[in-house]
Amino acid sequence: MTETTAGATAVKTPKAVDGSLNWLDDRFGSTGFFKRNVKKVFPDHWSFMLGEIALYSFIILLLTGTYLTLWFKPSMIEVVYDGSYQPLKGVQMSEAYASTLDISFDVRGGLLMRQIHHWAALLFVASIMAHMLRVFFTGAYRKPREINWLIGIGMFTLAMVEGLFGYSLPDDLLSGTGLRITQGVAESIPVVGTYIYMFLFGGEFPGTDIVSRMYMLHILLIPGLILGLVTAHMMIMWHQKHTAMPVKHQTETQVYGYPFYPVFMAKTGAYFLFTFGVLALLGAFAQINPVWLFGPYDPGAISSGSQPDFYMGILEGSLRIMPPWEISAWGHTVTLSVLIPALLPLGLVFGGAAAWPFLEQWITGDKRLHHVNDRPRNAPVRTGAGMAMVAFYGILWLAGANDVIAERFHVSLFATTWFFRFAVFLGPLLAYIITKRVCLSLQRRDADTVAHGVESGIILMSPEGGFSEKHEPATPEEKVVLLSKETARGEAPAVDANGIPAPSSKGPIGHLRSRLQRAWTFDDIPVEEGHGHGDGHGNGHGDGNGHGDVSERKNPQQIGH
């Protein structure tokens, strides 16, 4: 512990460290920066590592991807395969596919790197999703972190496109089918669709250009963009400091945790090793995308059960359950059965996520800075909306495997399609209602715990012979967590003292806002100290409900300026 930086003479720094630090400091004045940041506090919670997994998967993708480029040939020139994989010997195929086979069978460790690369891509997108859900459900996107939330959505979108281009590169039968669908979707865009199609493929499908074009996008442009966004994401996070969970010592004005150096540094280093280790394990023992089984691309062939990587499943499912709607008029055609599923679901998910922080600010009128996260139960509308989105995404994702479901569970294929056509609307609605009820019930229990304490398991017998369980007050640590809930602020006054309507509540927009704000807050349950029925009388009656009179509402403290 070198707390005594002032009396630094007491601490003997090794010459190598001291020398190089001074060398840098003389040139950049860097020691001041290091000193400020070396013990930067990182608040701790298991869910904070989800983003770290994404970061490390990305680094592993860059490492393994660079390795693969040493042998991969992004060319659609037809060659005759002459490698060591016997079943395809003498078969005509594109150079891209042949070089993928070479990487797999003739480069030592090549298959391992290919498999780690593919697994890391799946992990990258999966951990982005998990990280994004964590941020959403804890309200960590709130002011001042809206920009970083938008950057995250940008990276998610880029990661999907990057993945699609990546698994399309080997030019095997499966990836060619995926490209064919991409082409069909591009073609369906009104007015400019055929132009986009021709310009993307350099002519008609499949042509001879698409692999080399995707290769450039996949190894240069998109990873470059992601790298830039990752850097911005991390720098903003570092500058604003990480959010904290609402536990003891974590407040809006202070952050509590272990210092970056040495604890967090070592932990996150270990985490990189774990991520790489698990991916190596998967690459070694779990086969992924065995392109040699699919054969070279042939536009007339297809294998049943063709599935894209999991993150494209939502598009696949939407395409499958869409009814056959098409409009033809005045010599032009708009294919709603392609256009709607291709644009609407992902547009809703990404657009909705991007708009949400601003929408929430507008509805609640909450323009304060937030550094301490919400517990999901304490924001029932947000949590409900999030779960509705999860249900929407999940149902469409499942619909992308309706043929597999039909086959496994012996139900009619058409029945599964009809089921999903309804489920995609009802599922999110149900998810919203159920989630909101669960949140409110949890709030009630929290209010109850604050008011009555927790069951101690000790049964008391009264002089009259009645039995009751003794309740213990919640510990201070628990109370910090429970009381982190801020009582929802009531509606903004529609009129001021002189009876003049507030400007924000005028007009249809203002009216809508008031309605939404009421929907946001009307069933809020205050979790506060001070109006229980005293503790210890332990008859455990369950009236946890709404004993918060408006006059006593805890005033949300104003943070910031």
Next chain:
Amino acid sequence: MSDENETTGSPEPREHGDRIIGTPSPATQRNLIVEDDEAPAPAGAGAELDEGEAKRAERVVAALFVLAFFASLGFMVYFVGWSGRHGGMHGLERTRESNMWLGGLMALAFLAMGVGVTIWVRRLMTSKPIIQERHEFSATPDDRSAFATDVLEGAQDSGLKRPLLRRTLLLAAAPLGLAPLFLLRDLGPLPEKKLRSTYWGEAVRKAQAQGRRGVRLVVDGTDRALRVSDFAAPGSMITVLPEGMEKDVPHEDVLTQMAKSVTILINVPADQFKPAPGRENWHIGGIVAYSKICTHVGCPAALYEQTTHHILCPCHQSTFDATDAAKVVFGPAARPLPQLPLAEEDGYIIATADFPEPIGPSFWERG
């Protein structure tokens, strides 16, 4: 941002981290029996180390690091010594073996090291949790207005207020943004009428130039023209292409032409076949030909169910009725598969014209 580090008086180990809020705390209740419940926090060793414990932890960590060392060493030894034996890799078997060894050893090295560092952090690091202030980001109102003044002053000094200067600068900059887009023009040809015809049309023209009525059909992957008698069994389905396509089309263009002209030939029972109006003579006793490219997004509609005469696209399950002009029975496709007019000539199945409409997915100009 000057972060003053201050150590808290009592390092609060997060001992309640895993407990569900609302359940009784074991620590506060029974302090009669268990005094050491306040022992090592899960996230750090705490300020004081028990020397014995520390020694043990150190040995465990060291053992894991040595294991990682040997795993990496094993990786290199296997790579050099075994993976390339007898002149390198030989297909599937050797690849599987080397993949497991290399990947397994690599995973072992990473995981052993990761576990080692984790134990180190949790058992040996004595850093205490600290508290830092969160600072406000925003500048003072004075600073803000001073900056705004600077910006306005700069605009003033630069003469940006002169409208002619400002407008012509914008005028000069606008095309600079657009001009590079022109370079993208040569990414591909214009669509023109390319999507309206397939190689069947050209093949029919060539055949008619030689005095025949139409072009013969060859089975995909062979050069053999198909006779009516070859395809007599009801219920069968095969994929066909125009005869001579692979020879006549430039080598690099074969896949592209194939992607449009690939066709399925189906023998449906003649008594159940309902030809569309105007197409009564497009089949040969129930032998019909439809484009194989699904009208939804272009996957090959490759599955044929004999009993129901349904053609199914395995990608998104668009289903077409082969007996009824390939009308859509179910799924997202909005149009029937285009039909190829067939006839018989010298015992061979021939196509007498191109598809009457564009094949594949719908597009804006399709009409």
